[in-house]
Amino acid sequence: MDLTYTGAELVYREELRAWLARTLPALPPAPDPADWPARRAYDTGWQRRLHEAGYADVHWNADPTRRLIFLEETELAGAPYVGANFVGLLHAGPTIAAEGTAGQRERWLPPVLRGDEVWCQGFSEPGAGSDLASLRTRAVRDGDSYVVTGSKIWTSHAEVADWCELLVRTDPDAPRHRGISWLAMPMDLPGVTVRPLRTLAGTTEFAEVFLDEVRVPVANRVGAENDGWRVTMVTLSFERGTAFAGEVVACRRTLRELARMARGTGAWDDPVLRRRMGRLAAEFGVLWRLVQWNVSAGAPGVGGSVLKLRYSQARQELYDTAAEVLGPSGALDADRPWTSDRLSSLSYTIAAGTSQIQRNIVAERILGLPKGA
Amino acid sequence: MDFRLTEDQRALADGTRGLMARLYPAERLREDAAGAAAGTPVTLDRGMWRALGEAGFFALRLPEERGGLGLGLPEAVLVFEEAGRALLPGPLVTTHLAAGWVPGAAEGGTVVTAVDGELTEWLEASDRVLGSYDKAEPVRSVDPLTPLHRVVGGEPAGGVVGGGVTAGGVLEGGVTAGGVTAGELLTCAQQTGSAARTLELAVRHATTREQFGRPIGSFQAVKHLCADMLVRAEMARTAVRAAAVSGDLGETAAARLLADEAAVRNARDCLQVFGGMGFTWEAEVHLHIKRSWILRSRGRSVAECEERLAESLLDETLCGI
Ligand SMILES: Cc1cc2nc3c(=O)[nH]c(=O)nc-3n(C[C@H](O)[C@H](O)[C@H](O)COP(=O)(O)OP(=O)(O)OC[C@H]3O[C@@H](n4cnc5c(N)ncnc54)[C@H](O)[C@@H]3O)c2cc1C
Numbered sequence: 001m002d003l004t005y006t007g008a009e010l011v012y013r014e015e016l017r018a019w020l021a022r023t024l025p026a027l028p029p030a031p032d033p034a035d036w037p038a039r040r041a042y043d044t045g046w047q048r049r050l051h052e053a054g055y056a057d058v059h060w061n062a063d064p065t066r067r068l069i070f071l072e073e074t075e076l077a078g079a080p081y082v083g084a085n086f087v088g089l090l091h092a093g094p095t096i097a098a099e100g101t102a103g104q105r106e107r108w109l110p111p112v113l114r115g116d117e118v119w120c121q122g123f124s125e126p127g128a129g130s131d132l133a134s135l136r137t138r139a140v141r142d143g144d145s146y147v148v149t150g151s152k153i154w155t156s157h158a159e160v161a162d163w164c165e166l167l168v169r170t171d172p173d174a175p176r177h178r179g180i181s182w183l184a185m186p187m188d189l190p191g192v193t194v195r196p197l198r199t200l201a202g203t204t205e206f207a208e209v210f211l212d213e214v215r216v217p218v219a220n221r222v223g224a225e226n227d228g229w230r231v232t233m234v235t236l237s238f239e240r241g242t243a244f245a246g247e248v249v250a251c252r253r254t255l256r257e258l259a260r261m262a263r264g265t266g267a268w269d270d271p272v273l274r275r276r277m278g279r280l281a282a283e284f285g286v287l288w289r290l291v292q293w294n295v296s297a298g299a300p301g302v303g304g305s306v307l308k309l310r311y312s313q314a315r316q317e318l319y320d321t322a323a324e325v326l327g328p329s330g331a332l333d334a335d336r337p338w339t340s341d342r343l344s345s346l347s348y349t350i351a352a353g354t355s356q357i358q359r360n361i362v363a364e365r366i367l368g369l370p371k372g373a
Numbered sequence: 374m375d376f377r378l379t380e381d382q383r384a385l386a387d388g389t390r391g392l393m394a395r396l397y398p399a400e401r402l403r404e405d406a407a408g409a410a411a412g413t414p415v416t417l418d419r420g421m422w423r424a425l426g427e428a429g430f431f432a433l434r435l436p437e438e439r440g441g442l443g444l445g446l447p448e449a450v451l452v453f454e455e456a457g458r459a460l461l462p463g464p465l466v467t468t469h470l471a472a473g474w475v476p477g478a479a480e481g482g483t484v485v486t487a488v489d490g491e492l493t494e495w496l497e498a499s500d501r502v503l504g505s506y507d508k509a510e511p512v513r514s515v516d517p518l519t520p521l522h523r524v525v526g527g528e529p530a531g532g533v534v535g536g537g538v539t540a541g542g543v544l545e546g547g548v549t550a551g552g553v554t555a556g557e558l559l560t561c562a563q564q565t566g567s568a569a570r571t572l573e574l575a576v577r578h579a580t581t582r583e584q585f586g587r588p589i590g591s592f593q594a595v596k597h598l599c600a601d602m603l604v605r606a607e608m609a610r611t612a613v614r615a616a617a618v619s620g621d622l623g624e625t626a627a628a629r630l631l632a633d634e635a636a637v638r639n640a641r642d643c644l645q646v647f648g649g650m651g652f653t654w655e656a657e658v659h660l661h662i663k664r665s666w667i668l669r670s671r672g673r674s675v676a677e678c679e680e681r682l683a684e685s686l687l688d689e690t691l692c693g694i
Contacts, residue, residue, distance in 0.1 A: 001382065001447050001618050002375050009374070065374050259686035271680075278679030281686055282627035286608055289376075289615035289624075296376035306607045309600075356593075362603055363596035367576050370591040 003292065005065070013069050019053055020077040027080070033203050033340075040118060040160040043083030047115030056113040059089050060097060064295040068245055075249040084157050088112035088119035092165040095182070099223045099231045108163070108184065120161035122152040122185070122209055123232070129154075130357050132167075133176040133229065137211060139168035139183065145215040146170070146183065148191075151208060154351075158194045158207040161187050166216075171226050182228035184220040191215075201343040202334070243304070243352075244311045245291045251318055252284045254338075262325045276321055283314045305362050309355055312348035319345045376614075378451070385444075386451040392428055393459035396421050399657060402460055402518075409517035410654055417463050417484060417498040426481015430456075430465075431472040434555075439473055440480075446555055450562040450617040454610070457566030457636075460657075460664055462518045464495040466559045467503065475501050488527040489671060496522040503530040516663035554625060558617055560668050561628045564636035565609045567661050567668075571636075571643035572602040574657060579646055595646060602639045609635035623685045626678040633675070636665035 005013070027046070031038035050056045058070045082089055093112045096104055111117035128135040137150025148168055158164070164185045171179030187194070191214035196204035223231035259277055262268040287310060294303035319342035323331035330336050349355045363369045378386065409415055425431065433449050435441020442448075449469070456465055464486040468478050477483030477500070486495045488504030496502065496509055497520065507526030514521040576599055579590030589595050609632040616624035640662040644651035651658045673681075 001378060001614055003615065003618050005374050068374075256686050259683065263687060271676075274683040275676060275679035277686060278626075278681065278683035279630060281623070281682040282612075282630045282678075285624060285627050286612040286615070286631055290608065290611045292374065292615075293376045293611050296374065302603070302607060306604050309604050310608060356597070359597040359600035360593070362600035363590075367572075367599055367603060369576065369579055369596050369599060370588050372591050372593055372596070 005069070009065055009069060012066055013073060016055070016070060016073050017077070019055075020073060020079055023049060023053070024077060024079060030080070036157065036159045036204070040084045040157075043080065043085055044115035044118065046080040046083075047085050047089075047113075051114050056115075060094060064242070064298070068242065068291065068295050071242065071245040072249050075246040076253070081246065084118050084160060085112070085115065087121045087156070087161075087165065088117065088163075091121055092119040092163070092184070095165065095231060095234055096184075096222055098234050099182075104184075104222060117162045118157070118160055119163045119165060120155050120158045120187070122155050122158075122164045122166040124154045125151060126153050130354060133180070135167055135169060135180065137166070137168050138172070139170050139181060139216070141170070141218070142215075144218050146181075146218060146221075148183070148185070148211050148214045148216055151210045153208050154197075154206045155194075155209045156206045158187070158209050159196055159204065163187060164209070167228055167232060170228075174226060177229045179226055180228040180232075181225050182222045182231040183216050184222065185214065185216050189214050189216070199344075200346065201340055242291055242295055244287075244307060247315070248284055248287045248291060248311065251315060252281075252288070254318065254322070254341075255280055255284060258322055258325050265325070265327070267325050267327075273321070273324060276324075280314065280318055280321060283310075284318075287311055287314060302362075302366050305358050305366070308353070309358050309362070312355060315348050316345045376618075382448060382451060385448055386455065389452045389455040390458075392425075392430075393455050393461060396424055397459050397461050399459075402657065402660065403655065405462070406517055406654065406660055415462075415518060415520050417495065419484075422463065422468075422484060423481040426479065431469045431481060432479035433469070433472075435473045435479055441473065446558065446617040446620070447614065449555070449559060450613050453559045453562035454566040454569070454613075457563030457668075458570040460518070460567065460570075460660055464499060465563075466556045469559065470556050471501070471503070475503075488524055488529050491523055491527065492521045492670070493524050493527070494519055494521060494667070496520070496524075504528055505530075514667075516660070516667050518660065519664065519667050521667075554622075554672070557629060557672055558613060558625055560671050561609075561613045561616075561625075561632035564632040564665060564668055565606070565613050567665055568602070568606040568609055568632070568635035568639040571639040571658065571661050572599065572606050575599055575602060575639075575643040575646040578650075582648075589646070598642045598646060602642050605631075605635040605639055623682055626673075626681045629673065629678045630675065630682075633665070633669045636661070637669060640665050 028042065031042045033039070047056065055070065058067050062070065089112060093109060096108050100108070112119065123132060125135050125137060137148065137152065139146035139148045146168065164187055166183045166185045168181055168183055169179050170181040173179070191212040193210040193212070195208045195210070197206055197208060199205045255277065259268070262273065267273055287307065290303055290307055294307065297303060319338060322338040323342055326336065326338060331339060333339060364371055429442045430452065432441040433444050433452060434446070437443040464484060467487045468485040471485040472479035475483055475485050478485050483501055484495070484499045485501045485503065486493060486499040488502065488506055492512065493509065505528045506524035509522040509524045512521045512523050576590070579595050579599060580588055582589050590599070612624070612628040612631040616628040640658060644658045644662065647656055647658055650656050
């Protein structure tokens with residue numbers, strides 16, 4: 001059990017810190033969250049800078065400790081988050097890297113690293129959420145193409161994506177998990193219609209994607225036909241262990257800001273509030289250690305689910321506490337940043353596998369309890 | 374950075390689990406509990422205490438030239454996790470802290486307890502009591518295997534708190550370089566071990582007990598109780614080990630909160646999974662509940678830990694992690 005960093009890791013940290021100090025002041029102002037084209041330009045612009053400085057592939061190739069240092073330092077410096085690059089860098093990209101052919105890797109990976117192309121994730125459907133394997137979007141082989149018909153939902157930043165990692169059913173007669181394939185679909189093909197959905201936070205973070213006889217080249221399939229479920233699992237397990245590393249750091253900073261604000265307003269005199277914040281400090285401190293544990297342990301295992309379950313809950317408690325510090329006049333003002341964070345925190349126990357599904361996974365796969373009915 | 378256990382640390386943890394299985398197996402725990410119910414006075418098994426001493430349980434952190442194993446707090450928490458798992462009885466933490474300072478403690482020849490608050494554990498069975506008091510009266514302890522005395526006019530030995538030692542305390546064995554309350558962390562480690570054990574018991578029961586024609590563990594309500602137990606146990610273990618390695622006082626307070634929570638709530642959920650059986654004297658569950666209450670009552674209160682952590686949020690010298 002060693003929590004110290006090596007000399008080389010400390011040098012890496014110092015260099016990164018220096019680069020951030022030089023680079024961040026030159027960034028344009030953050031865009032309006034309602035303006036997706038501007039958000040895309042901002043997020044990909046940041047990715048381009050990372051690429052030029054040699055940090056673009058930190059999520060893929062760096063050793064896990066460096067990746068952790070990267071996540072920590074960028075967050076502490078207030079650097080932009082992956083944003084619209086999320087699916088390309090953290091889902092589709094790693095899948096292609098692991099399962100794609102040499103040609104596919106060459107075609108799709110460099111543009112993601114350079115910030116030239118944006119991906120979205122078309123997995124969920126109106127009828128297939130937690131039960132993803134029940135998805136029904138059909139792909140019928142016709143010569144060199146699949147003809148794809150169906151609809152996807154909750155597709156984050158679909159509006160500005162160039163590519164979609166799409167799960168389709170290629171064999172409707174096979175057992176559920178065996179008839180699925182993974183396709184890279186260009187979003188500008190005829191037959192693709194994107195209808196943005198307004199979230200409870202007021203912005204259009206995700207969309208419905210309707211697919212009407214869209215012709216996707218067979219060459220865009222990653223992995224074998226009907227092997228898409230396994231290919232997908234590679235993606236889903238990729239980063240759970242460190243998924244929230246940067247956010248945990250951000251939450252700890254928010255907690256400190258809240259404490260200072262509470263002292264200023266006098267709310268700090270309330271021992272109930274103080275103690276609640278003390279407990280949150282414990283919670284986020286340990287979540288950070290858990291991230292370090294996951295990084296050390298390598299393969300995403302027990303720690304990934306523990307982190308997802310506990311972090312999503314802690315984040316919601318943090319912003320509920322922020323509302324208390326702000327008082328009604330702040331907490332009910334939708335223009336306060338903590339108010340929008342409070343609203344968006346509500347998705348954390350749903351997105352990327354609900355807390356109930358996480359508990360099922362923990363109980364069945366980690367604890368070995370029998371499957372339910 | 375590599376948070377994983379080293380090979381030696383893993384061997385130490387495995388070895389200690391083996392030692393516990395020999396010295397204090399679950400059958401022995403249940404026999405002792407049955408004996409207590411039948412009115413047999415609870416005594417400390419001196420043979421077992423000496424065997425612990427021989428295995429280095431108390432001298433673990435003493436330098437080798439003074440007859441110890443020369444290990445540190447990170448290793449000690451691994452050992453105390455196993456002790457907590459087995460519900461090993463006796464004033465383990467205080468004797469461990471007294472090793473090298475109170476003659477015989479390191480070897481397991483002397484049993485050492487400490488005055489801490491109103492109640493003192495294992496007063497009659499101990500050869501040495503750290504701190505002083507005017508008068509002591511036995512209390513019928515809620516934990517049948519932890520005798521308690523209510524002391525009047527109790528005075529902890531300079532700095533002895535929570536079965537441990539505060540910064541600047543007098544027990545040289547108890548204070549690490551950073552002034553961490555070693556004893557507090559060892560108590561946390563025991564709690565963590567108990568939380569892992571009640572999880573294991575619950576999962577085993579949920580897998581074998583059938584109702585409605587199927588194992589109860591296939592019911593989601595039971596599954597989710599068990600999943601939450603795992604989350605608590607993992608969080609607590611991470612907290613305790615990190616605090617032992619970093620020696621940070623804030624992290625120790627965090628470990629305290631999470632380890633107590635894990636032990637107390639996991640034992641409760643375990644009882645729920647056991648149903649009526651969980652409410653009996655025979656089942657091991659109640660012993661974990663009761664011991665977790667005892668250990669939680671040592672030293673700092675929950676409120677003190679939370680206040681300590683809240684205060685650290687305003688500390689401008691702490692930035693980043
Ligand atoms: C902000 C946000 C962004 C998202 N982005 C994307 C994206 O980019 N691409 C994409 O493909 N998807 C995305 N999703 C979808 C997300 O993965 C699904 O919402 C999630 O998997 C849950 O599916 P569902 O919404 O259909 O809910 P349901 O599956 O209908 O669940 C409803 C409720 O039933 C419970 N439930 C369901 N099954 C079980 C069970 N077996 N046991 C116990 N309880 C159960 C759930 O826990 C939940 O409480 C996003 C979602 C959100 C909120």
